[in-house]
Amino acid sequence: MVETQEITNKSHPEPIRLGREKSRTPSDKAFSGTIVIAALSSLAILVAILIYLASSSWPVLQKEGFDFITGSTWINSSANPDEQTFQIWPMLYGTFLNSMLALVIAVPVSILLAIFIVFIAPDRLSRTLTVLVDVLAAIPSGIIGLWGFLVFTPVAEGWSKLLNQYFFLIPFFRNDQDQFARSPFIAGWVLAIMITPIITVVAREVLSQTPQELLDAARGLGGSLWGAVKFVALPHARGGIVGGVMLGLGRALGETIAIYFVLNLIFEKVNYFQILNPQGGAIASMIVAKFGEATPDEIRALLGAGLVLFLMTLVVNLIANWIVARSVREKIA
């Protein structure tokens, strides 16, 4: 009797894990070791990227100093190495401008689309739309570039002319070259198409995690759907959406081929805000554009540009993942 009493008192006995630590055979250890090494390969690759890009571009970075980022001269003469100057400010700023334009277009569209999928569309339509968003995400960037150059550019040229015609008083929409193709405006649209699925997927995910009780309560109090979305769902999903936007930004910063086809890269002059002018920049596309006929020194400069791009996207992505993870964890807890 006494013994059974003791056992029932311990309602949750600690499990004894014999197999875990004590009886590890050599082969088991070897297996675990292999797994650990393989799991750390990602870290090794990231560190190797950093080291190789930095060390191979070091001569150029050292020579240019901080001007590598802030200067706007690109002179490549293998005959006269002293005159060579490699500076990437126009490309760096262009990357920033294109990405911002993409966000201006993609963020409202993605959020509205996510709201439509989660709250408005009937079940069947919303499932179809989810698949279509995945399809859009799966289209290779080379195909988007081909389409953007041959199909979309003529259409967007028309839009640009309209904007220029009716809003030329706004400095953004001035165009002093009478030519509307290959502008940051078009590049922004193409990027927007590529990042919309990324933002939509994340926004849909976090919006659909809004607790049903809260939504029901909001609707039950006589609130409209808009009220429920504005005061319950959006505040609830804000962190996740911001994270999704940052993920999209990371993708936009690193996009190469599509931009290469739809944007006229100008290396010596910065186009600060005239988004309809056929001149712009993008670091990733510059690497492809210059690589074909690059001299060894120029390749070092391109590797340096790659290093800048790598660090930029790394920071943006780490912040994004941190925000998404935090907001998802908060919602679940």
Next chain:
Amino acid sequence: MNTQTLDTSTMKPQYPWKKSRPTVVIANSLIVVIPMSVYAFFFFFTDLPGALIFIAIFLPIQIAMAVIMTIFALGKRRVGDAVLSVLSVTAFSLVLALLGSVLLSVAARGLPAMRFSFLTQNNIYISPTTELTYGGVGHALLGTLTVVAIGTVIAVPLGIASAIYITDMKGRLAGFVRFIVQAMSGVPSIVAGLFILAAFILTDFVGFSALTGGLAYAILMLPTVARTSEEVLKLVPKELRDAATALGSSRARVIMRIVLPTAKAGIITAVILGVARVVGETAPLLLTTSNTNGTNLNPFKDPVATIPVYIFQFLGSGYESSIQRAWGAAFVLMIVVAILFALTRVFSPKGKAR
């Protein structure tokens, strides 16, 4: 006491959540019909461009109609809903139109280039103006296959191992490894190409070849494989692992014989998603495989052609038949991606892709 009882026998149940009241039906049809007819009027009877009519005339009228009709049929409180609906349907149509435009133009312009020879012949003796009846993407198809195979062979074991480490071994560094894998998924494809270029090609370790392209692809595939496998391994019931451990299996045996076979379908999905992630990437290949017009079957030596680079090459040259070739190659690539996409739906458990 004069208690009044409700006579429920004559009452009809009301469904206040059903909004099929005639006023609502009329309002809804007016919301659809009026702006459309205004748009049609301006489109057919004036010279104004379609985009301008849409933004400046159609959209404001659509919103105004929705607001007025909502006030009329449902009351002031639902005005926000009306505007939200109009805007989100606009967003939805915009995305659908862009997606449709991409898919349709690839199909419409790529299909005419399709013929058996286009899929099997290579690009030797083909000038930018050669008729489409000669030459094709055969060499590039083989090249893409080789490069993707090399990438898969390298990335899949590493990715699955990372996933096992995070979910099954729950080592001390599990959180850190997951963090690193996430960071890696943000590496731009061009940077992966630059890294392989700097580490292998500029150091004269290996030349431009399918091998270097595969290495660049592996960097891009690894995070996708790792993250998807992680999700899949999480779904393997803990009881299975515990039962196997209780029977005296070593950890290696539990993972190799129980966990991985259970998650087989999901892991295949992870691999396919990894392949789909990279198969259309152009930028890293420009820096690592270069390009060639002939068929190169040696994966360790000499440049190799791939479909994405083939598109890049022919779009760049600008002639009519070259551009047709680019569309043709884009169509082939689209079909490859579509097959991969369909496969993920077949393999993934319960038809849920991610």
